[in-house]
Amino acid sequence: MEVNVIIFYIGILLIVALVLLLIALVILYLRSANNLQKLKEEKETNWRAQMSSAQATVKKVIEDAHTNAGQIVGSAEIFKKEQIDKVNIEINKAITHYTENYNRVLVNLQNEMVNVLKNTPKDIQVGVVKQLQILRDTLQKDLATSRKDVSDLIEKEYTKMHNDLESYKQAKVAQLDKSIFKIIQYVSRRVLTKEINAEEHEKLVIKALEEAKRQEMIKTEIVDTDSNQPVNTKQELGKNSQVNTPKPQI
């Protein structure tokens, strides 16, 4: 029984504790809500203030930037002008520098060339002499070979010409012979024609007729007495009159 009472009192204590806790929690909650509300309001005002301040700053920054930019541009132009001037000065400097250098170099070169020219004759002389020597040797060689070639060529041409002349001579001689022979023929014909008189001509013609008869070129014609027409005798074929009809080769 004591245990139960203890438990009971513990329980009541616990309940009371819980209730107190609860009340505390509620109070806390309310407080925090209030705080939150306050904070929100603060925040809002802050934010607005911040916004306005930010705007102001931004404005300011922009203005500053603008003025700065203007300054920069202005300075840039100035800078540009200054730079151009500087660059010009530098260029001029460089020009003078390089021209001086160039002149120096030219002068040096000139001097050197003069030196070289003074020296080259000697070198050239030596070189030229060498080259001349070589040239002379080759020329001599070439001359010798060309002399030989020319002499060979001349000899060849000479023999060719000689042969041509010979053949020309022979052809001409043959032609002459032919012409002479023709003349002899012509003259002999003329002489013969004059020499043979009409009687001899007649005899020769009759001899020719006899020869033709002998060779059976002139034959006696057999005539049919009733019709007075020649009888068709089968003619002998002439010696070369056989003509063969070609047959195909298989």
Add this chain to the structure above:
Amino acid sequence: MQSEIFSKIITVEDIDKVSDELDILLASLYKEKGRGLESALKYNVRAWFSEMLKNEITNNNIGVEKYLRQMKKELAQYTEVTLILAYEPSLSSMERFQSVLKSYIGKNVALDISYMPNLLAGAVIIYKGRYIDLSLKRAFEEELQKNREEIMNLLVDESENNNQKSNEIQIT
């Protein structure tokens, strides 16, 4: 048919002339009321031909037209022989040739004579399409060709002799 006129025919031209004259006479037979023949004989044909014909017509009793046509037939029977000669033969020579040929052929022969002097002598004979050269030209040229060298050598010898002689003359 025997006729004096045929004895005058030797060459092909003679045949053509006589044939033409016979054609003229035949064409004139029935003209001018039967007197055409007389007029033609007088004016259109040769005198000797006209004379001979008149004699023969009077001697033969077969009628003019038949006689003329027979003559034409006879003329057509003539065989033609072409002779190419190296000279121009006389009439008597041509008659000789004609008679020789007639004896060989056995028919009347008409000669077609051409003149080609380069034949030298002899004849080229063409008879019924056959050709034979029996002229001296061929034989002459063959001989010349055969003996060409000999002839040329002769020439050379002659010219050498002449040169020698001229040299001797010069020296003297």
Add this chain to the structure above:
Amino acid sequence: MKDFNYYLEDIGEIGFIKEIVHSIAYASGLPDVHPNEVVLFESGTVGQVISFDMDVVEILILTGTKVKVGTRVVRTGELLEVPVGNSLLGNMVDPLVNPVAGASTIKADKYSPIDTQPHGIVGREQVNEPLETGVTLIDLVVPIAKGQRELVIGDRKTGKASLLLQVMGSQAAKGTICIYAAIGQRLIEINSKAEYFKAKGVEKNTIIVASSASDPAGLIFLTPYTAMTIAEFFRDQGKDVLLILDDMSTHARVYREISLLAKRFPGRSSYPGDIFYVQARLIERAGNYKTGSITCLPVAESILGDLSGYIQTNLMAMTDGHIFFDIDLYNEGKRPAVSPFLSVTRVGHQAQSLLLKEISRELSSFLVKYDRMKQFMHFGAEVGENVRNIIEIGAKIDAFFNQPPDSSIPINVNVLILIGIWTGIWNEVDTAVLVREMNHLIKIYSEDEKFRKQIDEIINSHNNLSELINTFRLNKEIILSRLDRPKKQ
């Protein structure tokens, strides 16, 4: 040929010209003259004896020099012979085988008579090898074989000469000896043909035997005989020869002129009674022999498509078929304008393989069906799907047969394209695309050796059309892969 005096001395006969009528001279003398013997005039003119009687010899003048009455003439004792040899290749010659201006000198291997008797049966062989012309329509529908005589007939200006040149170019490139006989043509046309062969690069396998319209009638008449004599020379060397006689109607006209001048009695259409014999004994000399072959393509001209003319029917009777050029097809724009219905080949099919024979048969029957359907369509009747299919395929086959004159298409490509059409590869495409793709296939076949071998193997391994169609139907990519078509998404 020797000179006048030589023959005069040698033979011992002489004649004299009594009368001249255009190209025929009448001479007296020459007692032992033979028919067709060559005679020589004193002026150098050559003539040929065509006939003689007791009094007069009729001589056909062959060369152009003037002959006068009274000119002497001698016999040569020879028949007309022409020089033949390998040096003729690449040259243009006249009917007496004298080089025409610009041609090189001819070195004769031998002299052959122009007019010989045709071979008998002994020595000939059956026609057994096809002649690939390179023209689709001819190779598939009206095929020609080596040794065949095939007449090419049609109206003037229907493309006959173009086809012949195409065939010649295609065959010359394969090594066949090609001989073109230009019978009485204009010089400008003859020259253009010579230029064509030069441009194609095949002139070393070609010979042109040419006579122009201004030549003597006797010379024009001899042209095809000379061409045939030259063809026989190459045939005897074991080569295949293609001989084109362009054209035999002109030859007949020239022979008619000669006969009428020679006072022969005129027959039908004033042609002489022996016109058939004169042309038949020429064409009979062509054929397939043990040594080689002569394929002859004589050309004939018809008037307004009339195949029943005298010379035309004669030539059709002496040849192994004809290729007919229809003027209506030509006017419709078809090239070549060959009518597959009126063209005939009597021995071409026996040289084809079984497959090609079947293709030819099927194609011919299809073309008949297609033609009937087209006529049916004229009436404007509504047609079923079957008919529409036939007309569509027929239109594609028409486009397939149209071929430019300078192209030569191998037979296997033709088979390939035809099978492609049949298996429906070109069903969804229009004609322009079909033509483009066909040309593309032809190009690939000629350039790509692998593709060519593949196609040749497939086609040669089939004896049956339906089997071949099945093969391609199952393996369409063989063709499609080469067509470069955009892929369907």
